[in-house]
Amino acid sequence: MDFTLTEAERELLGLGREYAEREIAAVAPQAWQEERCPTEVLRGLGKLGLLGLLVPEEWGGIGATTVGFVALLEALAAVDPSVAAAWQAHSTIGSLPLLLFGSDEQRERWLRPLAQGSALGAFGLTEPSAGSDVRSIKTRATRVPGGWVLNGQKAFISNAGTDMSFGVTVLARTGEASDGRPAFGSFIVERGTRGYTTGPKLRGIGWKALDTRDLFFDDVFVPDASVVGEPGAGLQQFLGALEVGRISIAALSVGLARGALRLARDYARQREQFGAKISSFQAIQFKLADMATEIEAARWLTYYAASLRDAGEPFRKEAAMAKLKASSVATQVASEAVQIFGGAGYMLESPIARFYCDAKVLEIGEGTNEIQRLVIARELGC
């Protein structure tokens, strides 16, 4: 296990943390209340080179290790989980299909702007009737001369409707494979393409700064040049990108939990009841100690999964374990943190309320925790 950051990654982490504490912290609470994606700070992260962390320099990115990526994500999420959610969706599922499976022409045209920070990436898998059961998607791609025509709908797609969204990489049914099972392809659909429209920004319990929408495809023509990899290999591409996405959700969870712990500890050290700081009550101390211990356990699982990917080892089981553990820890820690704040923590204006509301989706997005358990059980041979 090697969790060591390179010198360059330590510098990037410092740069990202400083930007988050100065710039993101200044706009995030208001953006959350207004339910607005603050693309000005995403652009700011892009100017620092931080929108292409996992993309090699050859394609305009930084080429950090997965451990380096996780460290920065943890730092961003500790300041604001929903801006960090937009950053992580862009950096993993929004960019990786192009990096891992795209042609050089596609990387030049679409990945470079994503990595250089002028555009935001999105990943369109989920549909109204197909969430956990990804093979049941209905969006259809029909072969026509020179390309494909897409028809269908996607649900809850992040980063597709902001003023810096480039479009979406979308999964659609292309027909049947030789064994009779459905075949799927990945298609790049640019914003402004005829027949491609986005619904209004959806209103969630949390992640209010994240732009999440339904997408509609009505006879959308996609040229052959916009098909990512082999037309029949789309599902494997999407599932591969999701494995990295799970490490990313785990890191987001660890960061959120750390941020919540810090807020709760600081509050406990200044709030007085019965003539004493509440941090002097053992009941509060035990809560904080348990929260810190659980966070550290989740953190080790997350960095371990990241280090396996960096070492070129299989990491499917560990990524699922990290996501399962860390997201559960995040919801528990955020809930305990609100408890420590008492009534003040229940009010939406309170910073801890934001963390509490942002936590729940971590147990749902990029594969629910029930699905993570199924993945782990399969890897155990069940």
Ligand SMILES: Cc1cc2nc3c(=O)[nH]c(=O)nc-3n(C[C@H](O)[C@H](O)[C@H](O)COP(=O)(O)OP(=O)(O)OC[C@H]3O[C@@H](n4cnc5c(N)ncnc54)[C@H](O)[C@@H]3O)c2cc1C
């Ligand atoms: C804020 C937000 C952002 C999102 N962003 C994106 C995005 O950018 N791109 C994208 O493609 N998707 C995105 N999603 C969708 C997300 O990945 C799905 O919501 C998630 O995979 C679950 O699918 P579902 O909501 O349809 O739930 P369902 O699959 O309908 O599940 C409902 C419940 O049944 C359980 N369940 C289902 N099957 C089983 C089973 N076999 N065994 C046991 N329990 C089971 C689930 O665990 C869950 O508890 C986003 C969702 C949210 C909320």
